Amino acid sequence: MQILRDSELRYRRLFEAAQDGILILDARTGMIEDVNPYLEKMLGYSRKEFLKKKLWEVGAFRDIKASKEAFEALQENEYIRYEDLPLKTKAGRLIQVEFVSNVYQVGDEKVIQCNIRDITARKQAEAALQLLNTELEKRVEERTNELRNAQEKLLRKEKLAVLGQMAGSLGHELRNPLGVINNAIYYLKNIQPDADAQIKEYLAIIELETHNADKIISDLLDFSRVKSVNSIDAESVTVSDLVQRTLERFPAAENVDVTLKIPENLPAIYVDPYQVTQVLGNLVLNACQAMNNGGKITLAAKKKGNMVAISISDTGTGITPENVENLFEPLFTTKPKGIGLGLTVSQKLTEANGGRIEVKSEPGNGSTFTVWLPIC
Ligand SMILES: Nc1ncnc2c1ncn2[C@@H]1O[C@H](COP(=O)(O)OP(=O)(O)O)[C@@H](O)[C@H]1O
Numbered sequence: 001m002q003i004l005r006d007s008e009l010r011y012r013r014l015f016e017a018a019q020d021g022i023l024i025l026d027a028r029t030g031m032i033e034d035v036n037p038y039l040e041k042m043l044g045y046s047r048k049e050f051l052k053k054k055l056w057e058v059g060a061f062r063d064i065k066a067s068k069e070a071f072e073a074l075q076e077n078e079y080i081r082y083e084d085l086p087l088k089t090k091a092g093r094l095i096q097v098e099f100v101s102n103v104y105q106v107g108d109e110k111v112i113q114c115n116i117r118d119i120t121a122r123k124q125a126e127a128a129l130q131l132l133n134t135e136l137e138k139r140v141e142e143r144t145n146e147l148r149n150a151q152e153k154l155l156r157k158e159k160l161a162v163l164g165q166m167a168g169s170l171g172h173e174l175r176n177p178l179g180v181i182n183n184a185i186y187y188l189k190n191i192q193p194d195a196d197a198q199i200k201e202y203l204a205i206i207e208l209e210t211h212n213a214d215k216i217i218s219d220l221l222d223f224s225r226v227k228s229v230n231s232i233d234a235e236s237v238t239v240s241d242l243v244q245r246t247l248e249r250f251p252a253a254e255n256v257d258v259t260l261k262i263p264e265n266l267p268a269i270y271v272d273p274y275q276v277t278q279v280l281g282n283l284v285l286n287a288c289q290a291m292n293n294g295g296k297i298t299l300a301a302k303k304k305g306n307m308v309a310i311s312i313s314d315t316g317t318g319i320t321p322e323n324v325e326n327l328f329e330p331l332f333t334t335k336p337k338g339i340g341l342g343l344t345v346s347q348k349l350t351e352a353n354g355g356r357i358e359v360k361s362e363p364g365n366g367s368t369f370t371v372w373l374p375i376c
């Protein structure tokens, strides 16, 4: 008897001093039989408010719809554990607890012991850590991007230096043989008007690719020349004249509709017409290339202050914001057969003529390139 009393006393002391909340329930009825001081303090309910009630009748547990079901599950399984259960204290503060229940046999009776540990601080620390981690990951990603961009820039600069040296001579050397090939195609087409379909098809391929190669050579030559545009042959020209010359020199693709919106009363501008048609032609060509399946180009013009804006809008692919930032970088291209010099050259030529180029674009919704030029 003495031994039993001793062990009961020891248990009592543990129960009273525990730094976890403990509840003892009658397993059969679910009534709370005992509660330790730590849990009273944690949840802010007095011992009286716990005793002889069912778990879900105590405020803190009332909101938990699952309480009753959990109790039933507990009766069946004799063990239940919640890693992270939100509870509300009597004062209305939300805390997070770890909740573990076991069923014990005591003599003839079964009791349930619930251990409830406040893990709010741990959860908050975990959340703070998670936040820090995310922040850190973001910073690493940003830094990696910066490095990648810097490296790409460096690479482009190196390529550019080499290209600058080679562009001119390479362009000249290639232009002649290409001219010969072109003449040969023309000749073959002339002497073989009735050639069979396959020969015609291959001739067309050679012609198209020669044309593509010629465009690349033009870009190279323009680039080598434009590196130091110091001579411009400016004269007074009208915008409609310039636009007309552009479309003659650089006709739009067959599947593209061109609409002109050039007001009659625009003042003349003072530019080098050859260079400006070059610029507008590059923009028309890019617009056509952005509309592989056909579309519409609108060439419009307006006066603002002492400048005239000539805009070329297309209904093509549009440009992503990241790409917009790089458009004028030499060698920036997204085309398998492009070399990415067209816009660099166009910008240089426009600036040499006292103007500037602006871009507005939305992916999927076409682009507008606007060339601002000075009036006379
Ligand atoms: N009208 C346009 N619509 C969509 N993308 C365009 C347009 N104009 C230019 N771009 C983009 O700008 C890039 C650079 O153009 P550019 O300097 O002319 O070089 P290239 O035509 O050889 O690629 C193109 O590869 C393309 O991604």
Ligand SMILES: [Mg+2]
Pocket (backbone or CB within 6 Å): 282, 285, 286, 338, 342, 343
């Ligand atoms: Mg181009």
